[in-house]
Amino acid sequence: xxxxxxxxxxxxxxxxxxxxxxxxxxxxxxxxxxxxxxxxxxxxxxxxxxxxxxxxxxxxxxxxxxxxxxxxxxxxxxxxxxxxxxxxxxxxxxxxxxxxxxxxxxxxxxxxxxxxxxxxxxxxxxxxxxxxxxxxxxxxxxxxxxxxxxxxxxxxxxxxxxxxxxxxxxxxxxxxxxxxxxxxxxxxxxxxxxxxxxxxxxxxxxxxxxxxxxxxxxxxxxxxxxxxxxxxxxxxxxxxxxxxxxxxxxxxxxxxxxx
Amino acid sequence: xxxxxxxxxxxxxxxxxxxxxxxxxxxxxxxxxxxxxxxxxxxxxxxxxxxxxxxxxxxxxxxxxxxxxxxxxxxxxxxxxxxxxxxxxxxxxxxxxxxxxxxxxxxxxxxxxxxxxxxxxxxxxxxxxxxxxxxxxxxxxxxxxxxxxxxxxxxxxxxxxxxxxxxxxxxxxxxxxxxxxxxxxxxxxxxxxxxxxxxxxxxxxxxxxxxxxxx
Amino acid sequence: xxxxxxxxxxxxxxxxxxxxxxxxxxxxxxxxxxxxxxxxxxxxxxxxxxxxxxxxxxxxxxxxxxxxxxxxxxxxxxxxxxxxxxxxxxxxxxxxxxxxxxxxxxxxxxxxxxxxxxxxxxxxxxxxxxxxxxxxxxxxxxxxxxxxxxxxxxxxxxxxxxxxxxxxxxxxxxxxxxxxxxxxxxxxxxxxxxxxxxxxxxxxxxxxxxxxxxxxxxxxxxxxxxxxxxxxxxxxxxxxxx
Ligand SMILES: Nc1ncnc2c1ncn2[C@@H]1O[C@H](COP(=O)(O)OP(=O)(O)O)[C@@H](O)[C@H]1O
Ligand SMILES: [Mg+2]
Numbered sequence: 001x002x003x004x005x006x007x008x009x010x011x012x013x014x015x016x017x018x019x020x021x022x023x024x025x026x027x028x029x030x031x032x033x034x035x036x037x038x039x040x041x042x043x044x045x046x047x048x049x050x051x052x053x054x055x056x057x058x059x060x061x062x063x064x065x066x067x068x069x070x071x072x073x074x075x076x077x078x079x080x081x082x083x084x085x086x087x088x089x090x091x092x093x094x095x096x097x098x099x100x101x102x103x104x105x106x107x108x109x110x111x112x113x114x115x116x117x118x119x120x121x122x123x124x125x126x127x128x129x130x131x132x133x134x135x136x137x138x139x140x141x142x143x144x145x146x147x148x149x150x151x152x153x154x155x156x157x158x159x160x161x162x163x164x165x166x167x168x169x170x171x172x173x174x175x176x177x178x179x180x181x182x183x184x185x186x187x188x189x190x191x192x193x194x195x196x197x198x199x200x201x202x203x204x205x206x207x208x209x210x211x212x213x214x215x216x217x218x219x220x221x222x223x224x225x226x227x228x229x230x231x232x233x234x235x236x237x238x239x240x241x242x243x244x245x246x247x248x249x250x251x252x253x254x255x256x257x258x259x
Numbered sequence: 260x261x262x263x264x265x266x267x268x269x270x271x272x273x274x275x276x277x278x279x280x281x282x283x284x285x286x287x288x289x290x291x292x293x294x295x296x297x298x299x300x301x302x303x304x305x306x307x308x309x310x311x312x313x314x315x316x317x318x319x320x321x322x323x324x325x326x327x328x329x330x331x332x333x334x335x336x337x338x339x340x341x342x343x344x345x346x347x348x349x350x351x352x353x354x355x356x357x358x359x360x361x362x363x364x365x366x367x368x369x370x371x372x373x374x375x376x377x378x379x380x381x382x383x384x385x386x387x388x389x390x391x392x393x394x395x396x397x398x399x400x401x402x403x404x405x406x407x408x409x410x411x412x413x414x415x416x417x418x419x420x421x422x423x424x425x426x427x428x429x430x431x432x433x434x435x436x437x438x439x440x441x442x443x444x445x446x447x448x449x450x451x452x453x454x455x456x457x458x459x460x461x462x463x464x465x466x467x468x469x470x471x472x473x474x
Numbered sequence: 475x476x477x478x479x480x481x482x483x484x485x486x487x488x489x490x491x492x493x494x495x496x497x498x499x500x501x502x503x504x505x506x507x508x509x510x511x512x513x514x515x516x517x518x519x520x521x522x523x524x525x526x527x528x529x530x531x532x533x534x535x536x537x538x539x540x541x542x543x544x545x546x547x548x549x550x551x552x553x554x555x556x557x558x559x560x561x562x563x564x565x566x567x568x569x570x571x572x573x574x575x576x577x578x579x580x581x582x583x584x585x586x587x588x589x590x591x592x593x594x595x596x597x598x599x600x601x602x603x604x605x606x607x608x609x610x611x612x613x614x615x616x617x618x619x620x621x622x623x624x625x626x627x628x629x630x631x632x633x634x635x636x637x638x639x640x641x642x643x644x645x646x647x648x649x650x651x652x653x654x655x656x657x658x659x660x661x662x663x664x665x666x667x668x669x670x671x672x673x674x675x676x677x678x679x680x681x682x683x684x685x686x687x688x689x690x691x692x693x694x695x696x697x698x699x700x701x702x703x704x705x706x707x708x709x710x711x712x713x714x715x716x
Binding site (some may be wrong): 054055088091092094095097098100101103104105106115116119120161164165168181201 | 619
Binding site (some may be wrong): 314315320441 | 649696
């Protein structure tokens with residue numbers, strides 16, 4: 001089983017009515033691999049993450065996680081659509097951080113981090129709080145644990161959101177443009193935290209980003225999406241230093257020009 | 260349980276009473292829409308009087324319509340104003356809903372941008388002309404659906420007139436019931452009448468709303 | 475600011491009632507009217523409990539129930555919003571007995587008014603739930619919560635704040651519609667007033683006092699809901715970063 005990748009998109013398609021957003025996608029992500037997804041707006045990057053988080057149903061294909069199908073399950077040797085119970089068992093391995101933070105506004109930073117460990121994992125409150133305190137410390141927010149989201153800056157909110165996701169002990173972390181809603185001076189503190197968890201945790205990470213510098217330095221592999229397809233992928237040095245595809249080159253030129 | 264012969268017997272009587280209900284609705288709403296506009300305009304024109312209107316509106320909305328109907332019916336004669344039950348009842352309903360309507364108009368006035376007033380001053384229009392030709396035509400159309408919803412609400416409260424023996428639908432149904440000892444058919448028919456009328460008019464208000472939005 | 479004005483109005487109303495009661499013409503009626511007011515408040519409170527209960531059930535059923543349950547709840551909502559409270563009251567009072575179901579008038583009153591306001595409340599609850607930001611659902615899914623956990627812990631607490639002002643209006647409607655129970659022989663405030671009016675013909679004192687008492691009850695409800703609103707919205711807006 002361990003020779004299976006951590007995540008496998010197998011002939012996955014996603015359509016909204018007549019619009020095909022992802023066209024027959026095949027993508028493997030290895031254990032512990034850090035993959036960045038780049039590409040123009042509307043190319044389907046967010047959709048890739050949302051399907052993996054089961055926020056969107058897929059129309060065709062199979063999604064595999066940690067050696068097991070997630071969108072389907074085995075029954076009498078055949079793949080049939082998964083039940084919610086099966087989906088929740090597999091989904092437990094995945095955590096996600098959103099562009100717009102999506103913290104629970106009626107709970108403190110601490111409350112956000114212990115809610116799901118208690119209700120979903122059935123942890124004891126004291127245990128959950130201890131673990132959450134460690135994580136909030138790791139993201140540099142020990143002092144803010146009793147603050148409500150409305151009392152935190154965007155960068156602080158996003159760091160709480162990262163701690164909250166990690167509190168569920170996922171094997172896979174998804175980041176969807178997590179610095180795009182931030183003022184420029186707050187981007188650094190969030191990227192710093194992501195670097196740190198990349199180093200300290202044995203996580204498979206999949207991130208959509210517009211921070212080309214960060215993608216280049218941090219990831220093992222970069223995928224360039226264009227119109228619902230992977231147009232080019234490879235090591236960061238390859239993609240950024242010597243893009244083969246004309247579209248990749250155009251995109252990178254445009255992005256680098258904009259700063 | 261359900262007697263169809265009886266149903267067809269009482270149907271014409273109920274139909275006549277339904278006309279009375281609809282008349283009461285129309286007259287009551289005419290009062291509500293007009294008086295409501297007057298109240299909202301007073302508030303707009305004389306901010307000093309605004310507090311009085313606010314308190315009056317709050318007073319009317321905080322006390323039961325039924326008591327207000329009794330009040331007009333029993334108290335006004337003491338002041339020498341004798342109204343028949345229908346007139347007193349319809350007036351009470353009209354005043355009650357005028358309080359609600361005035362809030363609707365107020366929201367309409369507040370939605371007209373300040374710049375419209377300022378432009379009118381710049382064009383040296385008189386306050387009255389500004390109000391009549393510039394503000395009202397912009398304030399009214401958007402609030403028509405909200406007024407429509409109050410029309411439906413008012414319609415559904417006309418059965419209260421039965422409390423002062425106005426021969427509208429509910430009173431007629433009750434009379435039939437006490438004469439024949441059969442309440443099932445008349446009271447259920449009244450319910451069905453109100454349900455159908457409300458659903459149909461709510462649908463019409465929704466259509467009006469989307470038409471206004473597309474306009 | 476608004477609470478202060480309402481409190482002032484309530485104080486003025488109570489003061490006026492006290493002043494009027496100093497006059498023997500008015501004082502005569504106070505004991506009977508207060509008795510009626512107690513019944514009015516009882517029906518209001520029980521009706522409110524039933525209304526909130528029905529509203530929650532019907533809203534959740536309409537949003538998340540299987541198809542037949544969804545239809546059932548839509549039918550309940552449309553019927554009780556589409557016909558008037560008085561028709562519902564009379565139907566339960568006069569028609570149910572013809573089907574062999576005999577309910578006490580008090581029970582009929584609480585049922586009819588609670589079901590009526592509950593139907594309006596269901597739309598309030600539904601509206602508040604669907605207006606919670608989509609990201610809150612998505613974050614809950616990402617944390618692997620079950621649907622019930624999301625609703626109970628994340629969505630409903632946030633919807634609660636949005637629901638308070640419209641529920642305030644509905645509770646006022648409830649207070650006012652309790653006057654209808656006088657028409658099914660329950661001795662509430664309105665019934666007492668009618669009775670006293672007919673027996674003494676002192677129309678002005680009786681109806682003035684009754685209006686003032688209703689006003690006091692309604693204002694109390696409004697003020698209570700405003701205070702509740704202030705308290706619950708505090709967590710959501712606490713010291714918002716400028
Ligand atoms: N719920 C939806 N309904 C219809 N179209 C959608 C929906 N969500 C996304 N899309 C479309 O799918 C395409 C890909 O969207 P997305 O994955 O968000 O792109 P990206 O993240 O690369 O900007 C876009 O054209 C977008 O308009
Ligand atoms: Mg995106």
